[in-house]
Amino acid sequence: MKRRNLKISILVLIVLSLLIITSIGTGAAASELKEITIGYFPNITHAPAIVGVSESIFVDQLNGIKVKTKIFPNGSLFMDALATNQIDLGYVGPGPAINRYLQGADVKALASASTGGTVLVTRSDFEYNSVTDLNDKIIATPALGCTHDLLFRQLIKDHNLNTNRRGGSIDHRAQKPATMVGLFATNQLDAAVVSEPWAARMEADLSSKVVVDWDQMPWDGKLPAAVVVSTIQFIDNNPDLINNFLQAHQKTVEYINNNPIQSSKIIQKQIKEITRQELSIEIIERSMQRTNITSELNSSVVQKLADLSAELGFIKGDSDLNGFIDISYLNRVSQ
Missing domain, CATH: 3.40.190.10 (Periplasmic binding protein-like II)
Incomplete structure (x- = not known):
């Protein structure tokens, strides 16, 4: 019986030693980064x-x-x-x-x-007075479900609008910002929600208009x-x-x-x-x-x-x- 207890005690000591060595090794790895x-x-x-x-x-x-x-x-x-x-x-x-x-x-x-850093920008000849003017228009975001897209969804939700993907009348499309530039230039896109520097580039190259600035976007620009x-x-x-x-x-x-x-x-x-x-x-x-x-x-x-x-x-x-x-x-x- 004593011999069995001794074996158990030795086994416990071995396990504890291994745990100590492992913890020391982990600490050393972190400190020696x-x-x-x-x-x-x-x-x-x-x-x-x-x-x-x-x-x-x-x-x-x-x-x-x-x-x-x-x-x-x-x-x-x-x-x-x-x-x-x-x-x-x-x-x-x-x-x-x-x-x-x-x-x-x-x-x-x-x-x-x-x-x-994210704004709503429109084509230069778009007659914009409020978010409700986006109804029946073609609007792009960089991707479905991205941060800019979600800001756009909340923006129109706050004005009781929706996209054609969810039963509304806004023609919502996912387009890369570089593609948006060409679509603006050929009047195939009315507005877009993009991050900088794309909006500033659209202003400079296409005379596009930022109609909802970063701090006017949902959650007061705090996202x-x-x-x-x-x-x-x-x-x-x-x-x-x-x-x-x-x-x-x-x-x-x-x-x-x-x-x-x-x-x-x-x-x-x-x-x-x-x-x-x-x-x-x-x-x-x-x-x-x-x-x-x-x-x-x-x-x-x-x-x-x-x-x-x-x-x-x-x-x-x-x-x-x-x-x-x-x-x-x-x-x-x-x-």
């Missing part, structure tokens, strides 16, 4: 990422950790990269992050990067245009790094707001290097005027977006975002 990869888009609404990387604000704040970057054309590919550890954290529109979270993905939003996200596992394993990253993010937000002219030049240069397309400084500056660069993340507005997406059938099942947003790290660095 040598580099991180940040994902973002070459968009105006991702300005904190563009400026923070260009001006080495992230590098300076991350205490010698190497910073790599990965550029994405859309939120779906970004979320795929986050899920497969190709990136550690980064900037993405709220829609893709919400959808993946509600599907069970390991993702958490830590801060906003910008709000606004995040881009959020900072990472996985729960990465956050939990690297709390100090997350604090430092958000400090860099906050410093970049303040830099952009305090230096709008210089920031516009930085963004212009970086977008050209990434996309091989040069936007005039006038378009960049006008786009920045319609984009509120902020780290403040309004959870109630984000929840309203998720609820609308579920109501329209883009989200299946529960739209409760409890656990998706964690601003505790942001609150620490903002004190």
